[in-house]
Structure formats: C-alpha cells, structure tokens
Amino acid sequence: MELNLSKEDAAFRDEVRSFIAEKYPAEMRVANPEIDLTKEQSLLWHRILYKKGWIAPSWPKEYGGPGWTIAQRYIFEQETSRAGTLPPLPFGVTMVGPVIYTFGNDAQKEKFLPRILSGDDWWCQGYTEPGAGSDLASLRTKALRDGDHYIVNGHKTWTTLAQHADWIFCLVRTDPQAKAQSGISFLLIDMNTAGVTVRPIITIDGSHEVNDVFLEDVRVPVDNLIGEENKGWTYAKFLLGNERTSMAGTGHSKRRLQGLKAIVRAEIAPDDSAGCDLAKDIAKAEIDLMALEATEARMISQLSRGKDPGPAASLLKIRGTEIHQRIADLTHRAIGQYGLALREHPAGGNAFVPGPSYGHTATEKYLNTRKLSIYGGSNEIQRNIIAKAVLGL
Ligand SMILES: Cc1cc2nc3c(=O)[nH]c(=O)nc-3n(C[C@H](O)[C@H](O)[C@H](O)COP(=O)(O)OP(=O)(O)OC[C@H]3O[C@@H](n4cnc5c(N)ncnc54)[C@H](O)[C@@H]3O)c2cc1C
Numbered sequence: 001m002e003l004n005l006s007k008e009d010a011a012f013r014d015e016v017r018s019f020i021a022e023k024y025p026a027e028m029r030v031a032n033p034e035i036d037l038t039k040e041q042s043l044l045w046h047r048i049l050y051k052k053g054w055i056a057p058s059w060p061k062e063y064g065g066p067g068w069t070i071a072q073r074y075i076f077e078q079e080t081s082r083a084g085t086l087p088p089l090p091f092g093v094t095m096v097g098p099v100i101y102t103f104g105n106d107a108q109k110e111k112f113l114p115r116i117l118s119g120d121d122w123w124c125q126g127y128t129e130p131g132a133g134s135d136l137a138s139l140r141t142k143a144l145r146d147g148d149h150y151i152v153n154g155h156k157t158w159t160t161l162a163q164h165a166d167w168i169f170c171l172v173r174t175d176p177q178a179k180a181q182s183g184i185s186f187l188l189i190d191m192n193t194a195g196v197t198v199r200p201i202i203t204i205d206g207s208h209e210v211n212d213v214f215l216e217d218v219r220v221p222v223d224n225l226i227g228e229e230n231k232g233w234t235y236a237k238f239l240l241g242n243e244r245t246s247m248a249g250t251g252h253s254k255r256r257l258q259g260l261k262a263i264v265r266a267e268i269a270p271d272d273s274a275g276c277d278l279a280k281d282i283a284k285a286e287i288d289l290m291a292l293e294a295t296e297a298r299m300i301s302q303l304s305r306g307k308d309p310g311p312a313a314s315l316l317k318i319r320g321t322e323i324h325q326r327i328a329d330l331t332h333r334a335i336g337q338y339g340l341a342l343r344e345h346p347a348g349g350n351a352f353v354p355g356p357s358y359g360h361t362a363t364e365k366y367l368n369t370r371k372l373s374i375y376g377g378s379n380e381i382q383r384n385i386i387a388k389a390v391l392g393l
Pocket of ligand 1: 126132158210379
C-alpha cells in the first residue's frame with residue numbers, strides 16, 4: 001500500500017530509489033549491520049547522505065534540512081527501509097539536533113549542528129539510570145554548580161553505542177530540593193572528559209550494543225547547558241516526542257516479511273501441515289502490517305494538512321514493534337533446526353541453506369528484536385498514554 005502519489009512525489013520516489021541503488025555502499029550490506037559493522041563502516045551511508053544534503057529530513061532548511069514536504073519525508077523513510085539501508089544513528093540527527101536548534105543558544109547551534117550533520121560527532125543518549133527507566137523523573141545523576149562548571153556524578157545505563165560516542169546528552173538533577181520533574185537540566189557532556197567511564201553490557205544475542213556510563217566528578221562547562229537550568233524536563237519530553245513518531249518501521253517489516261516468505265518457499269513443502277499453520281500466521285502478520293500502513297498513511301496525510309496526531313502516535317510504536325517482533329518470531333519458526341546455529345558455526349555455510357537470513361543471524365535478530373517493545377518508552381507505557389490522553393480513561 002502506498003500514499004496516493006502526486007506526479008512530483010512519484011518522481012521524487014524514483015530519484016530516491018535510484019540514488020540508493022547507485023550509492024548505498026556494498027560493504028554495508030552485511031547480515032546484521034548493527035552488530036557486524038565497525039564505527040567507520042556504519043558512518044559511510046551517513047556521510048553519503050550528508051554530501052547529498054539528505055541527512056536530516058526533518059530539520060528546517062536554515063539548519064541544513066532538505067526542505068522536503070511531510071509526504072517526501074515519508075517516501076524517503078519508506079524507500080530507505082524498503083531497500084534495507086542502515087538508518088543513520090538517531091541520537092544526533094533525530095534526537096539532540098532538534099533540541100539544540102529549538103532550545104539551544106547561537107554558540108551551541110554553531111558548534112554542534114554542523115558536526116551532527118557531517119557525522120563528525122557521534123552522540124549517545126544519557127537518560128536512563130538503574131533506578132529511572134519508565135519513571136525517568138526519578139533520575140539521580142547530580143550536577144552541582146562550581147563557578148563556570150557543573151560537577152556531575154551519577155550512573156547512566158542502557159546507553160546505546162556509547163563505546164563509540166564523542167558526546168552524550170544527559171538529564172541531570174540540578175536542584176535536589178525541587179519536585180521530581182522541576183529540578184532537572186539538559187546537559188551536553190564530552191565523552192573524553194576525565195571521570196567518564198564506559199562499561200559494556202553484552203545482550204542476550206551476544207552483541208555489544210549497550211553500555212553503562214559512569215560519571216565521577218566530571219567537570220562540564222556551564223556553556224554546555226541547554227536552555228534554562230531546571231527546565232530540562234521540557235526539552236527531554238520534546239526529544240521523546242520526536243523519537244517515537246518514527247517508530248512504526250513498516251518499510252523495514254515489509255522487507256523482513258519478504259525474506260520470511262522466501263524462506264518458506266525454499267524450505268517448507270506445500271503439503272506440510274505445520275507449514276500450513278505457519279502460512280496462516282504469516283498471512284495474519286501481513287494483514288496487520290497492511291492495516292498499520294493504512295493507519296500510518298492516514299496520519300501522514302493528516303500531518304500534511306497540519307494536524308498533529310499527538311499521543312495517537314503511540315499506536316504506531318506499539319503496533320509497529322509488535323509486528324516486527326512477530327515477523328522475527330515467524331522467521332525463527334520457519335528455519336526450524338537451522339535456528340540452533342551459532343555465530344561461530346553459521347548454518348549459512350551449508351549448501352542446503354542459501355541466503356543471509358538463516359541460522360545464527362535469524363536467531364540473533366529474534367533475540368535482538370526483544371528490545372523493540374522496551375526502548376523509546378516501553379509498550380506498556382505507550383498503552384498508558386493512549387488510555388489517558390486518547391481514550392480519556
Ligand atoms: C536495547 C536498549 C537500548 C536502550 N538504549 C538507551 C539509550 O541509548 N539511552 C537511554 O537513556 N536509555 C536507553 N534504553 C533504556 C530504555 O529507555 C528503558 O529500558 C525503558 O525506558 C524502560 O525502563 P527500564 O528498563 O528501567 O524498565 P522499568 O521502567 O523498570 O520497567 C520494567 C517493566 O515494567 C513496566 N512498567 C513500568 N512502569 C509501568 C507503568 N506505570 N505501567 C505499566 N507498566 C509499567 C515496563 O513496561 C517494563 O515492562 C535502552 C533500552 C534497551 C533495552
């Protein structure tokens with residue numbers, strides 16, 4: 001299903017398609033790019049998009065955005081995920097960049113925005129702490145003013161790809177007396193400052209994607225404070241809103257579904273009764289995906305007319321991540337015993353097992369996709385948002 005494209009939008013879609021076909025780096029086409037690529041390899045596409053002027057679709061033109069309409073942004077998103085390109089890291093372009101150009105001062109805009117666009121600075125997100133995930137406002141990392149600096153002490157966790165990061169944007173408590181949300185500030189911290197330690201957390205799929213970040217007497221210039229002291233909660237919520245609206249991932253799910261169907265065709269005989277059950281479940285997932293796409297298209301066209309879907313965007317996050325997880329689960333069912341393969345002994349080496357989506361990669365993906373319903377605000381929290389803000393319960 002596609003938006004009813006105007007002639008101009010169809011031409012734009014064709015331009016995006018041929019750009020990807022021509023320019024997407026072959027060395028980024030690995031089975032599990034999030035895990036298998038080095039830092040430099042994973043930045044190759046970012047830098048190509050930057051050169052083309054397409055790295056920050058949602059940014060205003062004056063800060064380096066391409067000046068696209070909402071429909072064009074949606075088309076770009078669909079085409080890049082359909083083609084299986086590795087999306088540029090969200091922490092700079094989607095998260096902290098818009099906070100800086102909306103709430104930062106001129107010096108901060110000048111210092112940080114160009115380096116976010118070019119990929120020269122790799123950012124990570126320092127929100128979550130061991131005692132503050134869903135209940136983020138109970139965070140305890142402290143920043144005490146000492147002349148022109150803050151002295152920061154605390155522990156951030158689940159920090160994605162902090163091992164590569166040059167900068168971290170942190171929520172810190174600047175007024176310990178104030179009530180939960182009111183004493184929080186939004187601070188930018190150079191990861192090379194003395195007192196910052198990154199320790200890996202290895203996840204169930206065996207990958208090193210997340211980390212603990214310890215902050216011990218870290219001296220941060222006051223110049224790195226975004227907006228006003230103790231007003232960080234406002235900026236934090238603005239950032240989370242941007243993070244969630246792009247989480248439906250329908251293009252990505254469509255691509256995975258195609259891979260799954262190819263596996264079923266190659267591996268399961270038409271008269272296999274277990275295969276028949278599987279086919280029914282795949283059909284259900286596909287129908288749900290089509291329904292989600294229709295909902296997404298409706299929201300996009302509302303947005304184009306200036307109507308913000310607001311909290312209803314939580315629906316996209318819930319359904320999008322559930323469908324993604326179901327497809328990973330079905331893929332795992334479809335590959336049967338190949339799912340037992342390990343990274344050290346990949347089933348892909350077997351002549352009977354063609355293609356990169358088999359064996360250990362499918363298992364890793366199945367395990368890795370567990371995270372989708374947790375991060376970016378867990379799906380239970382999204383349901384609470386819908387219950388309160390949409391249904392008025
Ligand atoms: C792979 C991964 C990457 C991440 N990357 C980052 C990152 O880069 N930066 C960062 O800051 N954070 C990151 N996070 C953290 C993520 O945002 C939190 O895990 C998430 O907000 C949930 O917090 P928690 O893990 O503390 O779980 P908790 O808040 O302790 O929740 C535990 C369970 O209880 C449920 N629950 C909690 N409160 C309620 C409620 N009121 N009603 C109903 N159910 C509830 C939750 O849904 C969940 O199922 C990442 C997490 C993962 C898994």
